[in-house]
Amino acid sequence: MLETLVNNYARHNSTDEELVKLFLESQDNRYFEKLYERYSFKVYQKCLSLIKDASKAEDLTHDVFLKLMFKMNTFKEDAKFSTWLFSITYNHCMDLLRSGKKQIVTVHEEKADFVDDFDMYDIFEVEAVDTRKLRAALKQLNVEEKAMLYLKYMDNRSIRDIANIFRLTESAVKMRLMRSREKLRKKYQDCILFS
The missing domain is CATH 1.10.1740.10 (RNA polymerase sigma factor, region 2, helix turn helix motif)
Known part of the structure; x- marks a missing residue:
């Protein structure tokens, strides 16, 4: 007992x-x-x-x-x-x-409000973005780019955690995150300009 x-x-x-x-x-x-x-x-x-x-x-x-x-x-x-x-x-x-x-x-499209979970300031350096255009911009990223951004800015994972998940060095993760952020910003700006 x-x-x-x-x-x-x-x-x-x-x-x-x-x-x-x-x-x-x-x-x-x-x-x-x-x-x-x-x-x-x-x-x-x-x-x-x-x-x-x-x-x-x-x-x-x-x-x-x-x-x-x-x-x-x-x-x-x-x-x-x-x-x-x-x-x-x-x-x-x-x-x-x-x-x-x-x-x-496709990543997270089934959840209509998923973009609200992003830490917008860290990615765009602004408090608010057009969520419809952000969704459109995210669709243009590849799976790895989306996964890294989600892990960092939605799940608040550390660089070390992301490196372990992707089996990369921490410096490689930092570089890929920087490139993914830049690509997302550019795609977002394109969505704004061409809509």
């Missing part, structure tokens, strides 16, 4: 990293299930934002967690679980897209 209470307490009040450790030590699926409960919807949203197909995103979410279960022993204790999970999710979706199984790629 006491062991059950301790296990329940640990499962519900542990950090993600502690749950990983508990799962690896005990192989008790309840710890993995708790991680699934915490992150399945977020993983689904990330898959949907990259694939834009709800049923495919559901399948990919299950694939990611299946892959996660087998890769759990590769988790580094000093890493942040959510960043590691997002990296697995992103790479799994990108592998699918690269394989040619899905030709049309």
Whole structure:
């Protein structure tokens, strides 16, 4: 009885990293299930934002967690679980897209107000932009450019996190972010001029 209470307490009040450790030590699926409960919807949203197909995103979410279960022993204790999970999710979706199984790629268009989540001042150095034109400008970026901008300006991920996700150096991420911001600004200005 006491062991059950301790296990329940640990499962519900542990950090993600502690749950990983508990799962690896005990192989008790309840710890993995708790991680699934915490992150399945977020993983689904990330898959949907990259694939834009709800049923495919559901399948990919299950694939990611299946892959996660087998890769759990590769988790580094000093890493942040959510960043590691997002990296697995992103790479799994990108592998699918690269394989040619899905030709049309759009990011976050299903969410009508997604542009409101951007930190506009950091990108445009103004407080407000025309969201319709911003959507049009974002459509002209490639998937990697959009993903980097979303990670930095919507999810507030650090340069280090983004570097880990994309398997790049931090300086390469800074350079790509700068280029993506500039490209988005130019595309946005073109939308304003030619509308």
